[in-house]
Amino acid sequence: MGRILEGIRVMDLTRVLAGPWATQNLADFGAEVIKVERPGHGDDTRKWGPPFLKDRDGRDTADAAYYLACNRGKKSVTLDIARPEGRRLARELALRSDIVIENFKAGDLARHGLDYASLAPEHPRLVYCSITGFGQDGPYRDRPGYDFMVQGLGGLMSVTGERDDLPGGGPQKVGVAVADLFTGMYATTAILAALLERGRSGKGQYIDMALLDAQVAMLANLSSSYFVSGQAPGRMGNAHMNIVPYHVFHAADGFLIVAVGNDGQFARFCEIIGAPEWAKDPRFDSNSKRVGQRDLLVGMIAERMRMRPAREWLAALEPAGVPCGPINDLSQVFSDPQVRHRGMQVRAPHPAAGEVTMVANPIKFSRTPVEHDHAPPLLGEHTDEVLGSLLGLDEGVIGALRKDGIV
Numbered sequence: 001m002g003r004i005l006e007g008i009r010v011m012d013l014t015r016v017l018a019g020p021w022a023t024q025n026l027a028d029f030g031a032e033v034i035k036v037e038r039p040g041h042g043d044d045t046r047k048w049g050p051p052f053l054k055d056r057d058g059r060d061t062a063d064a065a066y067y068l069a070c071n072r073g074k075k076s077v078t079l080d081i082a083r084p085e086g087r088r089l090a091r092e093l094a095l096r097s098d099i100v101i102e103n104f105k106a107g108d109l110a111r112h113g114l115d116y117a118s119l120a121p122e123h124p125r126l127v128y129c130s131i132t133g134f135g136q137d138g139p140y141r142d143r144p145g146y147d148f149m150v151q152g153l154g155g156l157m158s159v160t161g162e163r164d165d166l167p168g169g170g171p172q173k174v175g176v177a178v179a180d181l182f183t184g185m186y187a188t189t190a191i192l193a194a195l196l197e198r199g200r201s202g203k204g205q206y207i208d209m210a211l212l213d214a215q216v217a218m219l220a221n222l223s224s225s226y227f228v229s230g231q232a233p234g235r236m237g238n239a240h241m242n243i244v245p246y247h248v249f250h251a252a253d254g255f256l257i258v259a260v261g262n263d264g265q266f267a268r269f270c271e272i273i274g275a276p277e278w279a280k281d282p283r284f285d286s287n288s289k290r291v292g293q294r295d296l297l298v299g300m301i302a303e304r305m306r307m308r309p310a311r312e313w314l315a316a317l318e319p320a321g322v323p324c325g326p327i328n329d330l331s332q333v334f335s336d337p338q339v340r341h342r343g344m345q346v347r348a349p350h351p352a353a354g355e356v357t358m359v360a361n362p363i364k365f366s367r368t369p370v371e372h373d374h375a376p377p378l379l380g381e382h383t384d385e386v387l388g389s390l391l392g393l394d395e396g397v398i399g400a401l402r403k404d405g406i407v
Helices: 018-028 084-095 108-112 147-153 178-201 211-217 221-229 263-272 276-280 287-292 294-305 310-317 337-341 383-389 395-403
Strands: 009-013 032-037 052-054 060-064 074-078 099-102 127-132 206-210 246-250 255-259 324-326 345-350 354-359
Touching (some): 009 084, 018 032, 018 099, 018 127, 018 178, 032 084, 127 178, 147 211, 178 206, 206 211, 246 294, 255 310, 263 276, 263 287, 263 310, 310 324, 383 395
Parallel strands (some): 009 032, 099 127, 127 206
Antiparallel strands (some): 255 324
């Protein structure tokens, strides 16, 4: 059975996270992704360690764990696009690709003739996606954009972290680079939509993706609440602005989550914690009232939750249909029976390490399953293969290019 994007070729001119995340998705779906990197250097994240992948003898390889997270299934070609011959070869690769995706500064690739305006006249079916911090226009277009600053500027840190009046209060970034990751996901969606439309019109198009735009979009229901109420929501720690109880509680031996979503769940929760009368208490008998009495009710619940270990609470709450769960570290995540059953940890052969362990793509197709059979490539691992098979260069020409530092 062929894979969904089999026969689609992607020229990947991205580095770090947002762009590589998008192109890894495309590779997972079966596209041929050619990652073009600078000779002798490559993607910045190759050096973002420790930790580094270990070789068969336990020594550090050249590739950091960060790089491994978002580059599987790709072919690495080293090419110096700052030099005329490198630019010419890169242009030939672009003209033989269905998709070009890049995350250079706004307008930067125009000087190399690798921008959409330069390529589209010769390749009108090209789908071209640019990812920047702030987009191709507007007053911030020339600013560098990084996930951390975008989380702040785009409002996410204003609603992430504990309230200012509580211990540890203050803005916090999310533990992973969500602005980058969401931009990569939006870029994947946009590229697939453009491919679908190309099938009808026969024409490609240009996609302008910005971290700030994606960050603002992903505020979702919080933005809607602001539009409706006129009040900017603040930080609430682990609480939910619209639902109570929806909190982290400290049991006798550790933390657990309780996320009650309706009055029926609240009644069952109260029964289990030994306070059935709370469900009928006029202060707490509807969610809107519980939201109004948040601090009082949460304090009362917290006293009860300290009486038993977390595992006992979970064992009682789960069968009763009360949403709850532990707070796992990553060792616990990847040993969890559901995570293991769903195959979220996968391995692929690696030329230096023997094999590399990766997080699986979470999408489960019924007929064209995602395959994880190719590890993130070594720097320049596929240069000879791609330049030979795709551009028709022989060994002598490639050797001369390598000697000149072009590849």
